[in-house]
Every structure is written in C-alpha cells, then in structure tokens.
Amino acid sequence: DLEQESSQAESCCFCGASGEALWRGAAPPAASDGEHGAAYMVTAPSCSSHPEDADGIAPPMIIFCIDISASMSTQMRLDNGQAMTRLQCVQAAVAGQIEALQQQQPGCIVVIVTFGAEVCVYTDGGDRCLLSRKAHEIEADLLAKGLEMAERCTETVGDASARLATTVASLKSCGNTALGPALTVAVGLASTRLGSKLVLCTDGMANNGIGAICQRGQLVPFYGDIGRRAAEEGTCISVITMEGEDCSMENLGLCADLTGGEVEMVDLQCLSAKVGSMLANPVIGTCVKVTVVTGAGILLDEPSAVRSRGACIFSRTLGTATARTDLTLPLQVPGVAEKEVEHKSVIQLQLLYTRPDGAEVLQVFTLQPPLCTQRQRVESNINGTCVALAGIHSSARLAQQGGYRAARMQLISTCRLLQRAMHTPEHQESYLSFIVQAEKLDGFMRESEAQERVFGTSSNSQRGRDDDASRSMYQMKSLSVEELTLRA
Numbered sequence: 001d002l003e004q005e006s007s008q009a010e011s012c013c014f015c016g017a018s019g020e021a022l023w024r025g026a027a028p029p030a031a032s033d034g035e036h037g038a039a040y041m042v043t044a045p046s047c048s049s050h051p052e053d054a055d056g057i058a059p060p061m062i063i064f065c066i067d068i069s070a071s072m073s074t075q076m077r078l079d080n081g082q083a084m085t086r087l088q089c090v091q092a093a094v095a096g097q098i099e100a101l102q103q104q105q106p107g108c109i110v111v112i113v114t115f116g117a118e119v120c121v122y123t124d125g126g127d128r129c130l131l132s133r134k135a136h137e138i139e140a141d142l143l144a145k146g147l148e149m150a151e152r153c154t155e156t157v158g159d160a161s162a163r164l165a166t167t168v169a170s171l172k173s174c175g176n177t178a179l180g181p182a183l184t185v186a187v188g189l190a191s192t193r194l195g196s197k198l199v200l201c202t203d204g205m206a207n208n209g210i211g212a213i214c215q216r217g218q219l220v221p222f223y224g225d226i227g228r229r230a231a232e233e234g235t236c237i238s239v240i241t242m243e244g245e246d247c248s249m250e251n252l253g254l255c256a257d258l259t260g261g262e263v264e265m266v267d268l269q270c271l272s273a274k275v276g277s278m279l280a281n282p283v284i285g286t287c288v289k290v291t292v293v294t295g296a297g298i299l300l301d302e303p304s305a306v307r308s309r310g311a312c313i314f315s316r317t318l319g320t321a322t323a324r325t326d327l328t329l330p331l332q333v334p335g336v337a338e339k340e341v342e343h344k345s346v347i348q349l350q351l352l353y354t355r356p357d358g359a360e361v362l363q364v365f366t367l368q369p370p371l372c373t374q375r376q377r378v379e380s381n382i383n384g385t386c387v388a389l390a391g392i393h394s395s396a397r398l399a400q401q402g403g404y405r406a407a408r409m410q411l412i413s414t415c416r417l418l419q420r421a422m423h424t425p426e427h428q429e430s431y432l433s434f435i436v437q438a439e440k441l442d443g444f445m446r447e448s449e450a451q452e453r454v455f456g457t458s459s460n461s462q463r464g465r466d467d468d469a470s471r472s473m474y475q476m477k478s479l480s481v482e483e484l485t486l487r488a
Contacts, residue, residue, distance in 0.1 A: 037365035046358025060193030067202035093272035106158030115182035117175025123152040136209030146188020180211020227258035231319030234286030249470035260320035285353035295346035301330035328390035384430025396477035444469035
C-alpha cells in the first residue's frame, strides 16, 4: 500500500506519467507554499546590483526621450489664460519629475535624449553627444552607439539634479522628427541596466531615419522589432503623445505593449501628472515569461496553446512586470460529463522572471479548482472583478486584430454574465466598473462599424484606426485591476 501511494504521489497530475519517467531518480519539485507558491532560484543575484534596487523601488536608469522638432514650438492656450509652447509644457513636466526623483529615488540614473533633425544624448557633466545623420538609417550602429554611451551616463539624479534641470530648460525646438533613431539609441543605452524605464514624449509622426512613417495608417515593422528587443533586455517603454495630434499610436503603442509600458494621449496641462504616474509604478520583474499548464478536463482558449497527452500548455512573454501588471487567460471546460455535478482538475502557473537584483526566479503555483456543470451554481459565486477584467482583455485582443464584431460580442457576453451573477454589492461594483471601462473600448468599434457600413469594409481595420482608438485598444489590453476599479 505504501509503495502504491508513493507511486501515485510521484506521477504527473497533468499527463499521468510515472514519477520514475519524469524525474529519473531526482526529487520532484516542492509543493506550492501558500499564496506565494513554490519559488526556485535559477540564477543567483548579480554581484554588481545596488541594494536600493532589491525591492524594485528605484529603476537603474530612467531615460526621457524628448521630441524637440519644430512642431513642439506650437503655442497652447492654458485654462488660466497663459500661453506656453508644447516644448515648454514637456520641459516643466520633466523638470518636475527630476525634482521628485531626487527626493524619492536619489540613487537612480536619469538621462536626457532629444530628437529633432538630430539625435542628442546628454551624458555625465552635461556633455552633448550628437549622432551622425549617416547612422540614422542603420539600427545596428544606433544600438552600438547607445551601448557605448552607457559608460558615460553614470551620474545619479541625487548628484546631478541641478545640471539635469538646466539641460532640460535649455532645450530649443527645430527640425523634423528623428523619433526612430532616438528610440533605438535609448534602447541600446538602457540595455546595460536591467529594469530601466524609457519615457517617450512626442507630438508627431516619425519622419526622419529608421522607423519613418510615410503615410497615416502605415504599419512599420521597426516598432515591433525594437519593442521585442527592449523586452528581452528588461527595458520598459512608455509613450506620451499630445491630444488632437496624429502620432501613429498604432506603431508607438506596440513598443509599450511588448515591454509592459503604458500609453497616454494627454492634455498638456495633465502632462506632469501622467509622467509622474508612469514613473511611480515600480518594476518588480523583467524578462517575464508566463506558462500555464492544465490537466484533463480544462482547455486553454488560446490559438497558440499546445496539447500534449492529457495536458494543455500555453506560454506568453510579458517583458517587464510592474506592481500594476495583471494578466487574464480564458479557460474552457468541455470534458465534464453531465452526470458529474462537480469534480476537480489541476492548473499550474509558472512564472519565470528576473528580479531587479539580477536573480532569475521560477515561481510555481498549483491549484485544483472544482469543475461544475450547473450554471446557476457556478454563477452564484463568481469573482466579478476577474470576469470583468478578462472580458475587457479578450475584447481588446480581438480589436487589435481588427475583429470588431467579435470583440463587441465578447463585451456583450461578459456584460450579460455579470448581470446574471449580480448577487452581492461586490458584484454590483464589478459590473459598474466593467461598464465604465468597456465603453471606452466599445466607442471606437461602434464608430468603425458605422464607417464601414457607409464607405465599405476596409481591407485592414488596423490601418484605419486613429490615435485615440489605438490608445484605447492598448490601454484596455493591459488594463489592471487597480485601473478597472478606479472607473476613471
């Protein structure tokens, strides 16, 4: 009996393989330890890591990538009657954040990168490094230049705040928009310090060098490529554009989407608050890879999920994870027999990530949720917040692919589920939060469908999206529980 019990304990609960075949004499992994699961140290912390970064509070480097093209000299009338240029608004926002970083995170490194017709990196001591225009078209040269300049960007904001403020105040607008070259140099610069943050501020489309966007709606592969590179190197890219301007958020937002960053289109008077919110969101893990494995009776409703024996496996790379990162994954339960009211299956979540101290960690959570065929019983005790968030995430992913009708059907289906399951005040709160956030996503899809009825179906719905629609899609795709419940 003891041998039989030991054999059962060492057999795989996903595919049924025996313990001997799985481990070949090695001990099986430890069981999940409460809410934090079982943690395994894959690689030790880096010896060169700074102690103040161990909790993810101070990112190693913060890069402000600032547009100083001629359009940034446009005058804007503020609510108080005063007039400021777009560049002056950005200068005030960045200067305010430098002051805040000096007080709250004095150990982090702040670097200013500007781009107009030329790209300029401000290094230690206020030195200016201008990039040759000949290199604007060559991605490898730009990345190498950024990597080279990392050795000359080592001053902490605590020591260099006055110099940084002077640098920001002295910026002048001129030329066109070499956004792609500046972004590439900044990614190369950040690659030497895991967990760096890059904040891109611009008011127009890239039109100079690599990543130039020749016409509205053009999808440029460069932005996906540079976003994936940044994600692999542990860099988080966030994008801020100006309200009412066409900046090709469809392309720029992809960089943020792939790296775990944020996208915003702001009124200039709100610029400082938005930049501050981005920097206040601490990085807790980089190079994050999520793997979900389910046992018999549960399928993962994802096109890239793979079935092996009785198990179903799905993996996704998230890039950078912050304190507000939330991920949802749809499941299907097709194999429960009608005569079985309830039985259990198994789900395992594996998180592989690099901590800010350089340690690579694998965290494993294993659950055995009950499966039930009685609809009323299931809907009487749902997690309304999780259902609402999953519905919005799924709809946003469909919208990104241009499937607006399917995305709207997903929103309607989620709405009806939340209505049927509204049994407690908490369920009511989840329903109201869903309605507020779903309307932001549904609005541009309704408008797009109306345009298609009038002008005919577009061959590529992605290319027809304006910046506001693209912003809504990217924001809803990465919506967090905190943002869902704010109802802003």
